[in-house]
Amino acid sequence: MLKRNIGKIALGFAAAFTASAALATVAQARDLTVVSWGGAYQDAQKKVYFEPFKKAAGVPMNDESWDGGVGVLRAKVQGGAATWDVVQVESDELAVGCEEGLFEKMDYSKIGGEAAYIPPSVNPCGVGAILYDFVLGYDKDKLKQAPGGWADFFDTKKIPGKRGLRQGPKTTLEIALMADGVAPKDVYKVLATDEGIDRAFKKLDTIKGDIVWWKAGAQPPQLLASGEVAMTSVYNGRIDTANKNEKKNFGMVWDGALFTLDSWVILKGSPNKDAAYKFLDFVGKAENQSKLSENIAYGTSNKDAAARLQPAVLKDLPTAPDNIKNAVEINVGFWLENIDRLTERFNKWAAK
Amino acid sequence: MTATPAIGADAQTEVPLKRRLRRAERARQVKALALVLPLLLFLLFTFAGPIAGMLWRSVDDREVRQILPQTAAALADWDGKDLPDEKAFAALASDILAARASGTMAIAAKRLNYALNGFRTILTSTARNLKAVPERGTAKETLGKINPAWRERATWTTIKDASGPLTSFYLLAALDLTRNMDGAIVAAPPDQAIYRNVFTRTFVISLSVTALCLILGFPVAYLLATLPPGRSNLLMIFVLLPFWTSLLVRTCAWIVLLQSKGVVNDSLHWLGIIDEPLRLIYNRFGVCVAMTHVLLPFMILPLYSSMKAISPAYMRAAASLGAPPVTAFLRIYLPQTLPGIGAGSLLVFILALGYYITPALVGGAADQMISYFIALYTTETANWGLASALGAVLLLATLLLALLYGKLVQGQQVTGGMKN
Numbered sequence: 001m002l003k004r005n006i007g008k009i010a011l012g013f014a015a016a017f018t019a020s021a022a023l024a025t026v027a028q029a030r031d032l033t034v035v036s037w038g039g040a041y042q043d044a045q046k047k048v049y050f051e052p053f054k055k056a057a058g059v060p061m062n063d064e065s066w067d068g069g070v071g072v073l074r075a076k077v078q079g080g081a082a083t084w085d086v087v088q089v090e091s092d093e094l095a096v097g098c099e100e101g102l103f104e105k106m107d108y109s110k111i112g113g114e115a116a117y118i119p120p121s122v123n124p125c126g127v128g129a130i131l132y133d134f135v136l137g138y139d140k141d142k143l144k145q146a147p148g149g150w151a152d153f154f155d156t157k158k159i160p161g162k163r164g165l166r167q168g169p170k171t172t173l174e175i176a177l178m179a180d181g182v183a184p185k186d187v188y189k190v191l192a193t194d195e196g197i198d199r200a201f202k203k204l205d206t207i208k209g210d211i212v213w214w215k216a217g218a219q220p221p222q223l224l225a226s227g228e229v230a231m232t233s234v235y236n237g238r239i240d241t242a243n244k245n246e247k248k249n250f251g252m253v254w255d256g257a258l259f260t261l262d263s264w265v266i267l268k269g270s271p272n273k274d275a276a277y278k279f280l281d282f283v284g285k286a287e288n289q290s291k292l293s294e295n296i297a298y299g300t301s302n303k304d305a306a307a308r309l310q311p312a313v314l315k316d317l318p319t320a321p322d323n324i325k326n327a328v329e330i331n332v333g334f335w336l337e338n339i340d341r342l343t344e345r346f347n348k349w350a351a352k
Numbered sequence: 353m354t355a356t357p358a359i360g361a362d363a364q365t366e367v368p369l370k371r372r373l374r375r376a377e378r379a380r381q382v383k384a385l386a387l388v389l390p391l392l393l394f395l396l397f398t399f400a401g402p403i404a405g406m407l408w409r410s411v412d413d414r415e416v417r418q419i420l421p422q423t424a425a426a427l428a429d430w431d432g433k434d435l436p437d438e439k440a441f442a443a444l445a446s447d448i449l450a451a452r453a454s455g456t457m458a459i460a461a462k463r464l465n466y467a468l469n470g471f472r473t474i475l476t477s478t479a480r481n482l483k484a485v486p487e488r489g490t491a492k493e494t495l496g497k498i499n500p501a502w503r504e505r506a507t508w509t510t511i512k513d514a515s516g517p518l519t520s521f522y523l524l525a526a527l528d529l530t531r532n533m534d535g536a537i538v539a540a541p542p543d544q545a546i547y548r549n550v551f552t553r554t555f556v557i558s559l560s561v562t563a564l565c566l567i568l569g570f571p572v573a574y575l576l577a578t579l580p581p582g583r584s585n586l587l588m589i590f591v592l593l594p595f596w597t598s599l600l601v602r603t604c605a606w607i608v609l610l611q612s613k614g615v616v617n618d619s620l621h622w623l624g625i626i627d628e629p630l631r632l633i634y635n636r637f638g639v640c641v642a643m644t645h646v647l648l649p650f651m652i653l654p655l656y657s658s659m660k661a662i663s664p665a666y667m668r669a670a671a672s673l674g675a676p677p678v679t680a681f682l683r684i685y686l687p688q689t690l691p692g693i694g695a696g697s698l699l700v701f702i703l704a705l706g707y708y709i710t711p712a713l714v715g716g717a718a719d720q721m722i723s724y725f726i727a728l729y730t731t732e733t734a735n736w737g738l739a740s741a742l743g744a745v746l747l748l749a750t751l752l753l754a755l756l757y758g759k760l761v762q763g764q765q766v767t768g769g770m771k772n
Contacts, residue, residue, distance in 0.1 A: 096462075
């Protein structure tokens with residue numbers, strides 16, 4: 001009797017699974033589909049990119065959102081008949097996907113030429129979309145003294161309370177080394193040695209019991225708002241949005257921030273390549289990109305976009321000269337080589 | 353079957369009868385098969401197929417031999433002692449040049465990097481610095497100059513080990529094992545040996561949650577089964593309401609309740625029971641609480657249905673025969689609820705094993721269950737071999753437990769108490 005029940009349950013699961021698979025059937029000759037990160041960011045993109053592009057170019061398009069992961073793209077492309085055309089990806093997805101041949105080679109002649117973009121955003125497989133930071137975030141209403149940087153982040157005597165960090169070794173080890181006195185520009189040099197990795201974990205040991213690990217970008221602002229943590233690593237755009245939309249009084253420390261780029265890619269074998277290039281050309285233009293920065297605090301990839309911004313807007317962007325001068329770019333090459341090993345080591349350390 | 357032939361029937365008519373019988377039997381079987389065929393095919397494609405595909409991925413290892421074909425062939429008859437001969441070096445040099453031209457080098461580099469950290473750099477730097485096919489007889493020297501790693505035996509045993517077409521690498525890694533240079537299976541280096549611990553953690557959390565669900569669910573189910581219908585229906589709604597609420601909503605509600613400035617801590621503080629907030633979330637306690645709450649209906653419903661079938665007359669009879677309440681409960685009532693307990697526990701346990709979102713949101717770094725790692729390797733790092741191997745180990749362990757459970761309940765009466 002029981003065995004039959006289990007069979008029934010399995011059947012139910014299987015049925016639900018197929019129904020969803022059947023719903024996701026591929027429409028032939030579909031419209032251009034652009035995929036981004038959702039949330040406040042995609043709302044801003046809709047306003048300044050998607051809707052104006054539909055009007056200006058007369059190209060029908062729809063947008064979806066995803067949570068990232070190169071495995072998702074691999075499954076889409078290798079499964080054939082991918083339903084997406086243009087996707088916004090993180091730097092490691094760009095690198096791995098490029099190596100695996102998941103993306104079309106980017107033809108810069110169709111999107112204004114390589115010279116129009118800042119150098120870190122030019123890649124054979126994609127073109128930069130935004131530049132953003134992991135910063136130290138805190139609540140000005142709750143902390144009597146503003147933290148000075150990552151060293152204070154690790155000083156629970158000076159500023160009591162828990163700390164939020166992103167679960168996993170990436171960004172965590174860099175932050176630990178900077179807190180231990182490594183200059184931002186030397187972080188990856190030190191991290192490339194076994195001693196450097198030991199040093200980072202040793203530093204993490206000092207506040208191990210006080211760390212709350214977050215997994216999704218939406219969590220750190222909530223952790224700050226609820227008073228669960230006194231400080232946290234957080235995407236700069238999230239702090240800005242919380243301050244603007246929820247009337248929070250969060251502060252950021254730009255010193256020793258970790259910055260990275262997201263890029264637009266065209267999935268291999270996209271049937272809408274022409275429309276995709278039209279779209280990328282449109283979102284690559286300085287006048288359109290500057291509107292994005294006015295809506296959400298991310299830097300953009302066109303060289304001339306920043307010049308069009310009001311100083312008041314520019315000062316809160318990762319690309320502002322003062323904010324980027326002591327920031328480190330997250331090193332994709334290092335993480336591609338070491339992510340598996342250090343993920344294992346991180347989890348070993350966490351379970352101790 | 354050999355029916356006694358009818359009187360007056362000779363052997364000649366008996367054969368056709370047998371044949372006719374057989375034919376009828378066959379026709380019935382074909383009909384029955386035709387009726388379940390759609391279901392079978394459906395299951396095959398949606399359930400068995402993907403699982404087989406997953407199991408296959410955990411042993412499939414053809415990337416390196418496709419991208420470095422000559423090297424794989426040259427290493428096939430290398431004994432693994434000392435360094436391979438000049439032929440293998442020359443083969444590797446021409447493979448690297450070909451792979452660089454076709455842009456496939458990174459895929460091989462990625463696979464080799466799993467086995468030997470740093471291999472990505474070895475291959476990419478070699479591909480960058482190798483200008484042309486080395487002169488005859490100088491390949492060994494040239495490669496060794498470009499990157500001293502080519503003078504190491506370990507570099508070559510890694511390639512040989514990854515030359516497929518099948519590999520035990522991922523399955524061994526999922527069990528914290530690895531092969532050393534001589535091909536013997538040894539324990540993985542301590543920094544990388546985490547999966548046994550994670551599997552244990554997964555089973556421990558699932559078992560604790562199952563036990564908690566049983567302890568909390570049993571009295572509720574009993575109440576539901578014994579109350580008059582009107583009131584029991586109202587209670588049933590209370591059981592089902594959370595069941596219909598999104599898992600994510602319920603998990604986030606627990607965050608609001610349990611966080612350090614949450615409802616529970618504030619109430620305790622206000623009552624003067626604690627000075628400092630207790631740590632109730634982002635740890636094992638929070639995971640168990642939230643998972644128990646989410647999975648409770650799966651325990652209550654099977655228990656309720658088995659208790660519904662128990663006639664109250666039995667307990668009255670036991671009492672009239674002089675059994676004290678506890679004895680009557682233990683010897684008369686409890687055995688009849690065993691099928692419900694079994695079904696509920698198995699259901700909750702197996703669902704708990706695969707839990708991902710709840711531990712991710714309310715657990716700490718040391719409370720992540722195996723599904724977290726499977727998801728990490730599937731989507732983020734795209735190490736599908738390891739993800740599949742972890743999945744395969746989980747599947748195997750779960751099947752073993754289900755079999756064990758089957759053995760345990762086989763001797764019991766699983767017929768709702770009544771002997772049919």
